[in-house]
Amino acid sequence: MKKYECLTNDSSIASAVFVPFYAGLDMSMYLWGYNISVRDSASLGLVKWLAEKPEWKRMLGRDHFLVAGRIAWDFRRQTDNESDWGSKLRFLPESKNMSMLSIESSSWNNDFAIPYPTCFHPSKESEIFEWQDRMRRQKRQYLFSFAGAPRPEYQNSIRGKIIDECLASKNLCKLLDCNYGATNCDNPVNVMRVFQSSTFCLQPPGDSYTRRSIFDSILAGCIPVFFHPDGDDYKYTFSLYGNGI
Ligand SMILES: *[C@@H]1O[C@H](CO)[C@@H](O)[C@H](O)[C@H]1NC(C)=O
Numbered sequence: 115m116k117k118y119e120c121l122t123n124d125s126s127i128a129s130a131v132f133v134p135f136y137a138g139l140d141m142s143m144y145l146w147g148y149n150i151s152v153r154d155s156a157s158l159g160l161v162k163w164l165a166e167k168p169e170w171k172r173m174l175g176r177d178h179f180l181v182a183g184r185i186a187w188d189f190r191r192q193t194d195n196e197s198d199w200g201s202k203l204r205f206l207p208e209s210k211n212m213s214m215l216s217i218e219s220s221s222w223n224n225d226f227a228i229p230y231p232t233c234f235h236p237s238k239e240s241e242i243f244e245w246q247d248r249m250r251r252q253k254r255q256y257l258f259s260f261a262g263a264p265r266p267e268y269q270n271s272i273r274g275k276i277i278d279e280c281l282a283s284k285n286l287c288k289l290l291d292c293n294y295g296a297t298n299c300d301n302p303v304n305v306m307r308v309f310q311s312s313t314f315c316l317q318p319p320g321d322s323y324t325r326r327s328i329f330d331s332i333l334a335g336c337i338p339v340f341f342h343p344d345g346d347d348y349k350y351t352f353s354l355y356g357n358g359i
């Protein structure tokens with residue numbers, strides 16, 4: 115990324131200003147078991163600091179953007195009820211003027227969805243073509259596969275059914291068990307091996323509408339099968355279609 119000629123350290127000539135705040139990492143530390151003042155603390159500090167910068171004055175933050183490695187809803191807590199989820203970063207007045215690139219977007223129009231990071235890190239274009247070529251030539255012995263765990267705590271989760279059907283299908287389906295305690299899915303090699311051997315990869319919603327697995331399956335040349343329209347329909351129009359990928 116540092117190679118792009120459009121980058122500059124001189125903010126006075128920049129058309130967009132990147133805000134190097136790791137909102138997802140910050141939130142991950144405090145999502146469970148911390149009160150809202152702790153969860154909001156870094157966000158409040160950030161916007162206060164930003165708004166005093168000369169760069170802010172130019173467009174009142176409209177040209178600022180940040181990147182968050184968690185879903186947009188983690189930063190959109192609507193009330194100050196302690197039992198509500200996440201921080202209110204994106205409801206702070208300064209933050210409302212900025213754009214955020216996050217895993218999934220919310221229905222607010224200054225969130226833009228970007229894909230989950232995968233473990234594929236090509237350093238040049240030729241590595242991408244090489245990889246695509248390899249994936250096209252894969253022998254896919256399974257018709258479909260599922261990598262995941264059941265979610266009995268979610269009443270409407272279809273995952274249990276998918277696992278039953280997969281097991282009942284004998285050799286048509288490959289199940290990679292990611293249940294709590296199982297370590298199969300921590301190693302991306304295991305996940306990619308299954309997806310590279312499958313034609314269709316089943317992608318029921320996870321904690322949110324999308325899951326990293328969708329992007330792993332696309333990478334492996336396995337066709338993702340969605341069970342909910344939000345899985346790809348409008349959340350990812352920016353990165354999947356607008357960008358020509
Ligand atoms: C906070 O949320 C809980 C659970 O949703 C609810 O029972 C409670 O009434 C709410 N408190 C306030 C002050 O809104």
Ligand SMILES: *[C@@H]1O[C@H](CO)[C@@H](O)[C@H](O)[C@H]1NC(C)=O
Nearest residue numbers: 165173174175176207208211
């Ligand atoms: C956000 O932008 C609006 C209009 O562009 C402006 O009126 C407002 O003061 C800005 N908010 C902050 C906190 O700078």
